[in-house]
Amino acid sequence: MSTALEFHHRVSQFLFREARLLDERRWAEWEELYLEDGVYWAPATPEQPDPVNHVSLIFENQLLRKVRIARFASPAAPSLHPFPRTAHIVTNIMIDAHDTKSGALSVNSRFLMIEYRRGVQRFYGGAYAHDLVETAGAFLIRQKKVDLVNCEGPLESSSIWF
C-alpha cells in the first residue's frame, strides 16, 4: 500500500472510531479524542462564519462537553429517559489539507445519524469537517464542525452529538 493510501486509511479509521464511540456511549473515550482546547461546533446556518456572533445548534468547549457527558448519567433528565440509541455512518472521506510539518490536517466527510427514542426514528445528515492534529502517531481533534443539511430547522429536540 502506498503511504498516501495508508494515511487515508488511518484517518478514516479515526473517524469511524469517533462515530463508534458515540454510538456505544463511550463518552469519556470520545472526549479524550479532543485537544484540551478542542471544540465541537454545529452551526445553525450554512456557511456560518463563526460560532460567536451567530447562534449555533451546539458550540461546546471541553467544560461544556463534560457537562453534557455528566448529564447523560443523570437520572433526572426526562428527555434522556428512555435514552436515545444512535447509529452514526461516516462516508465520502477526503483529506482537504495536510501539513506534515505541524501535523495539522483538515478532513471533510459526509455523515448520517439515525436516532431512535420512544417510538420515533429520526434522521440527521450533512457534512463533517474535522480539523485534526497528529502528534506521536495519534490524531486529536482541534475542531469538529457539523453542517446539518437542515441546520436552519425547524429541528426537534436532540441530545446526542451529531
Add this chain to the structure above:
Amino acid sequence: MTTIIDKKTATIDVGALVEPDRVHRSLYTDPAIFDLEMERIWRNTWIYVGHESQVKEPGQYYATTIGKEPVLLTRHSDGNFYVLYNRCAHKGALLVGDSCGKSKELRCCYHGWRFDLDGALLGIPLEQGYDDTRFDRKGPEANMARAARAESYRGFVFASLSEGVPNLKTWLGGVASSIDNMVDRAPEGELEVAGGVLRYEHDCNWKFFIENLNDMMHPMVAHQSSSLTARVVAKKELAPDAPVPSAIEIIAPFTESYSFFDDMGVHAFDYGHGYSGGKTSIHAKYSDIPEYNQLMEAAYGKDRVAEIMTVNRHNTIFYPSATIKGAIQTMRVVRPVAVDKTIIESWTFRLKGAPDELLQRSILYCNLINSSANLVGPDDQESYRRQQLGLESQSKDWVTMHRDFGKDEEIAPGHLYAKGSSDISFRNQYRAWKKYMTEGAL
C-alpha cells in the same frame, strides 16, 4: 356537571372549559379547539410579526405567519412598514417563497402579477384581457390584502387581522415597560435583530410553552440534570480561584432555590400578559462588562443607568405570541402549527452602541438554553410532550391551577402580583383565553 362537549350536536361550550382555578384538558388536545383559537385569538388580537430592523431598507421583506395566515413584513419606498397577506391577488400563490430578501417589487412566480411593497398592484401581463370584466384592476381586490392593523412599539411590530383592537400601546399596558427596559439598555436607545434565529419544533400544544415561561415551580426539578450537573462539573473542573465562565453563569441559576424563585415574583396584567422577576431574576448576576457600563453612563448619566439596570425581569409574555428577556436581549416567538405542534423561534438582539460582548452573551444564552440540541430546553420540551400525551387520558378532565388561588395582590387596576410559586400566571392567561374565546373581541 354540565356537558362541555355535546357529542350529538358536535358543539363545544368553550366558556365552560375554563374556570378561575382550573382548565379542561381538551384545551390542549382537541383539534376543534385549536381551530377555534386560531380564529378567535390569533386572528383577533395583536400578534408579534417581526422587528423593524429586519426591514431596514425599502424593498426588504420578511415572511412569517400569524396563526395560520402567511404574512409579510415589508418596507416600502415611502419609509413605512406594512404587514401584508402573503397571497397573490390573482390565483392565491405565496408571493414570497423564502423567508426574507430585498426586491423592488413582489412578482408572482406563476403568472407574473407584480405588486409594490405596500401591496398595490403594479402590473399584470396582457392586462387588457380584464377590460369589460367584473375584475377592477384599480380596486382593492387587485391589491394584496393588508393586515387590519399594524403598529410598532419601539421597533417591535405587531399586527392584528381584525379591526376591533385597542392601539398597541394600550394593549401592551403593563408589559410595555419590559420592551422599554430592553431598548433602554442600548446606549443608542435602539435594538436590531442580529445573530440569526433558532427554530425549535415542539411536538405539543402552544399553550404549554407559554405557561412554562412564568412557571417558577419547574426549573429546580426539570433542569436538575443540566443546571445542577453544570454546577458540579464546573466545581470539579475549574480551579477554585478561576473566573466563572459565562456558560456556567447562565446555566447554574436554573437550579436556584424555591425561595429564590418565590422572591422573583410574578406580575399579571390584562389580555394574559405578565412577567416574572423585577429587581432580581436568574439573569441578575452576570459579570459586568466595564466598557458597556462606561458607554451607558456616557449616554444616560449614572442615575438613569442605575434605574435601567435595577429592572431585571425574567420572562415577559405578550400573550399569546411572544416573550422577551430584556436583561439578556432575547425573544422567543410562538408559531402554532397544529393542536400538538408548535414552532418556537429564538431571536437575539444587538444593543446599538454596545460592545460586541453583549450580543455574544445573548447568543451564548440561546445556544445553551434555547437550541433544540442544548442541555436545558429538551427537558422542558419532553415535559410538554408528556403533558400532551398524558392529557389524552380520560381519567381526569381538569388541570389544576389552584396554587395560591385567592391570594393575588392587586397593585393597581388590571395589575396583579403574587410570589413566584403561585399559579397566578396560568390563571391570568386563561382568564384572557376565555374572554377571547367567548366574547370574540377584546
